[in-house]
Amino acid sequence: QQQVKQSPQSLIVQKGGISIINCAYENTAFDYFPWYQQFPGKGPALLIAIRPDVSEKKEGRFTISFNKSAKQFSLHIMDSQPGDSATYFCAASINAGYSTLTFGKGTMLLVSP
Amino acid sequence: EPEVTQTPSHQVTQMGQEVILRCVPISNHLYFYWYRQILGQKVEFLVSFYNNEISEKSEIFDDQFSVERPDGSNFTLKIRSTKLEDSAMYFCASRQLSGGNTIYFGEGSWLTVV
Numbered sequence: 001q002q003q004v005k006q007s008p009q010s011l012i013v014q015k016g017g018i019s020i021i022n023c024a025y026e027n028t029a030f031d032y033f034p035w036y037q038q039f040p041g042k043g044p045a046l047l048i049a050i051r052p053d054v055s056e057k058k059e060g061r062f063t064i065s066f067n068k069s070a071k072q073f074s075l076h077i078m079d080s081q082p083g084d085s086a087t088y089f090c091a092a093s094i095n096a097g098y099s100t101l102t103f104g105k106g107t108m109l110l111v112s113p
Numbered sequence: 114e115p116e117v118t119q120t121p122s123h124q125v126t127q128m129g130q131e132v133i134l135r136c137v138p139i140s141n142h143l144y145f146y147w148y149r150q151i152l153g154q155k156v157e158f159l160v161s162f163y164n165n166e167i168s169e170k171s172e173i174f175d176d177q178f179s180v181e182r183p184d185g186s187n188f189t190l191k192i193r194s195t196k197l198e199d200s201a202m203y204f205c206a207s208r209q210l211s212g213g214n215t216i217y218f219g220e221g222s223w224l225t226v227v
Contacts, residue, residue: 032214036156043117043204043218044156089156097214100146100169105155 002027004092006104013111019077021107023090026071032097035064035075036089038106044089048075051096080111115139117219119205125225126195134190134222136205145188146206146216147180149173156204162188163210195226 005024013019023033034049050057050064050073057064063076077084087108091101118137126132138145147159160170162180179191188207192199202221208214 036218041220043206043220045218046215049215093214097216098208098211100158100161101148101156101216102158103156 002102004090004102004104006090006107008107009105010108011110013077013080013109015080015082015111015113017080017111019080019084019109019111020074021088021090021109022072022074023092023104024070024072025092027092027094028071029094030092030102031095032093033064033066033073034091034093034097034101035062036091036103038087038089047088049097077109080109082111082113085109085111115217117205117207117217119203119219119222121222122220123223123225125227128197128226129194132192132195132199132224134192134203134205134224136188136190136219137186138188138205138207139217140186141209142207142217143210144168144208145180145182146208147190148204148206148218149201150204150221151201159190159203192224195224197226200224200226 035047036044037047038044048059048062061078066073087106089106090104093099120135145162150156158171160174161168177193204221205219206216208216
């Protein structure tokens, strides 16, 4: 019940295309859903996060869509760039994020020039 | 921008040896974490630490693991007797107590047990 399931495992997108990564969760106590971006040799860094009281959050080219009834959320990267090539992890937490993170398995994104 | 720093970046150790991984969290942060990532796997929570005591730990964090804040700046993870399956990237992380729930991760310490 604590798991966060993430798909796809890897993704190749052409420059300028839309990258979409999906996550699903079971624990209805989760109330904070961040996405982390990890470049090789670096630690995960917070990219964008959403609370379940909204269905969408947009920051620049990055958008989280959240479906509370389906217990799913997704990351959309618009106009994908080669510099976006990284591993993306969805995560979930309780207590509005003031608690430990449960991560998905990650999606390796490659944006081809 | 303030960052979490970790040392060493890479350590190779023999099975059964003790290892200490060190972290300097962001200076005004009071909540500290260790996570680990086995190669190709997801990032897994190990332990959280606040007010000089463990506040939460996972099943992975058994008696072979311990954490300590020996002074005002360092936060350490000790593995008493390493096993091959302890080989992983260990991430230290920290966050503020309040006023921001973002968890900031260090660049990791890559532990290889041979």
